[in-house]
Amino acid sequence: MKSQKNNRMLARFMFYAGNALVGLIFVSPLLWMIAASFKPEIEIFANINSITTFIPLHFTLGNYTEVFSRLNIPQILGNTFGYIFIVLLGDLFFGSMCGYALAKLKFKGRGLLLTLVIALMSMPVEAILLPLYIEMAHLGWVNTMAGLALPFMINCFSIYMFYSYFLDIPDALIEAAAIDGCGHIRTYFQIVMPLAKTVFATVFILDFVARWNDFMWPFLITTGEAKRTVQLAVQAFFGTQPIHYGAIMAALTLASLPMLLIYIFMQKYYVEGIAGTGIKG
Incomplete structure (x- = not known):
């Protein structure tokens, strides 16, 4: 009985983990776009193969200022x-x-x-x-x-x-x-x-x-x-x-x-x- 319960919990965990992984893959371009919008120009394509590419290390609102000015x-x-x-x-x-x-x-x-x-x-x-x-x-x-x-x-x-x-x-x-x-x-x-x-x-x-x-x-x-x-x-x-x-x-x-x-x-x-x-x- 306990084994069946553990199997169900494991199956549920794998189901939600798989869905979360697929969802993260689909949403990653959107997250990268948002992060890039707050980066200086020189930093946008730096570390593109690293997880840090999703983090604006030098946060700036200059890109949005340019949009509203143009x-x-x-x-x-x-x-x-x-x-x-x-x-x-x-x-x-x-x-x-x-x-x-x-x-x-x-x-x-x-x-x-x-x-x-x-x-x-x-x-x-x-x-x-x-x-x-x-x-x-x-x-x-x-x-x-x-x-x-x-x-x-x-x-x-x-x-x-x-x-x-x-x-x-x-x-x-x-x-x-x-x-x-x-x-x-x-x-x-x-x-x-x-x-x-x-x-x-x-x-x-x-x-x-x-x-x-x-x-x-x-x-x-x-x-x-x-x-x-x-x-x-x-x-x-x-x-x-x-x-x-x-x-x-x-x-x-x-x-x-x-x-x-x-x-x-x-x-x-x-x-x-x-x-x-x-x-x-």
Whole structure:
């Protein structure tokens, strides 16, 4: 009996130790980046093969001072959060309503629309960037917030996530609301939305991370610095000679903070949303 207990304790220890080791391997580049952001330039690549590379021996805030002196941080954050806000507003509102319609409403052509949504999910965004840019140019939306954000206000993957989640809401609940005199709009806002907090949180996280990390589309559609987003601002450090890796690490650390905070505070909803939606056949 005691031997079995010891074996279980040993197995549990090995399980957690293995998970900790794998987690440390994955997070080590992030830890090195943060440590490098507080090092003088000459120290960043010193002792790269030693554990001391994760420790800033001569701590300095000079790299962050350089970032704030070279970049208009309020303007860049305003552009980025404005871009993200418009995309989130459209995707959470229109995407969820499209998913609800496909899941719960009966209308002609519903199956065809669902097939089209699924088919468009497999299309890489790079395949449509050029025609999308030409369209924005004809509309006169180059270097505008409309041209930056409006093309991504609805996402096929988000529609499918909402659709998958709403399928699990009992039809009896929708029918009971109809008997009480609720139309589809009222049913959606008063009954369906409160039940779908986890999938809304999941889409919020996925959209936020995707738009925060977006480089190619802002690079194509914006000119100059007026509408520059975070990733374009970080890239600017690579195009200026001489390259200061300390400033680059500081800029990358600052650019990573919002994503880390979102995952820390919303990981519960993210996991529940992914588990709740799944990929149903």
